Amino acid sequence: MLLFSVMLMGEKKGEKVEVKPELGEVQVISLGDCPICGGKNTLKAIQHIHEIPYFGKVMESTIICERCGYRNADVMILEDRPPKLYTVRVEDERDLFTRVVRSKSGTIELEEIGVKVEPGPASEGFITNVEGVLERVRETLLMAREFRKQEGDEEAVKKADEILQYIEDVKEGKKPLTVKIADPLGNSALIGEKVRSRLLTEEEIRKLSLGPYQIVNPEELESSENGSEEALSEKASGDKEA
Incomplete structure (x- = not known):
């Protein structure tokens, strides 16, 4: 799921500030160059969090290119x-x-x-x-x-x-x-x-x-990582023997 919460550099060197819209606020975030038309710094993300009665909070996110008009939207339930x-x-x-x-x-x-x-x-x-x-x-x-x-x-x-x-x-x-x-x-x-x-x-x-x-199954991911570690270990042992 694409979340347009970005990490920006704060006033202090190395300090990171997470930018997220509050309930009812509209947040506009610059995403840099457009991957479609190549426009420089023309890609922006607009995200809006609001509450649907009897349901809960949702975030509507839209990516827009100011140059070519590319647009893509998504909705995420925040619960x-x-x-x-x-x-x-x-x-x-x-x-x-x-x-x-x-x-x-x-x-x-x-x-x-x-x-x-x-x-x-x-x-x-x-x-x-x-x-x-x-x-x-x-x-x-x-x-x-x-x-x-x-x-x-x-x-x-x-x-x-x-x-x-x-x-x-x-x-x-x-x-x-x-x-x-x-x-x-x-x-x-x-x-x-x-x-x-x-x-x-x-x-x-x-x-x-x-x-x-x-969808990634945590068990399958762990098994895959263990398999990769074992393969690297075997390769390292083989290199030493050689």
Whole structure:
């Protein structure tokens, strides 16, 4: 998980000061050169900590290049939360206001329309509500529909139209929709009166995409380090004998 808390040199030589935003404060941090366009000192991180009622503190972080416009965002829950699956059944317009906290490692599934939003290298975190998620999916579908239309793929266009219509029906309270979000790192959630949640099983965790992140098993890490130490020790012994 990228945290834009940076260590800056203080007034005294060698003194390090950790910079973190307080609750409600917006912190802007210079990250140096942009890796995309090469702009000098154009990359900045903006982080904002705020509290979501009945849930806890979250930090929204955004990296922006002032030169080329590169942007990447993420959300992190600032409390220790286990890997969970959250589910809500959207049946009327009020359910559309269910809050959605999605980090880069969160997978969103819209069951009835067969849509799954999985983490990827370029995925972003966000805080919105169910209606906001539907709007994001709608915009993506419209772009995909136009592309398929230009290719002459009538079947794909028809399927996109069906999903788009279903989304409109859900927003008007005419059809139900089951919304799920799962996060192996515990940094995503649904928040609302009708939300149900449970712990993810180890098998479910293994099947989920982590996007840009990686889970490291401490036991495997320790075993790997011990193996490396043994290999170095054996090499050193061999060198002495030679």
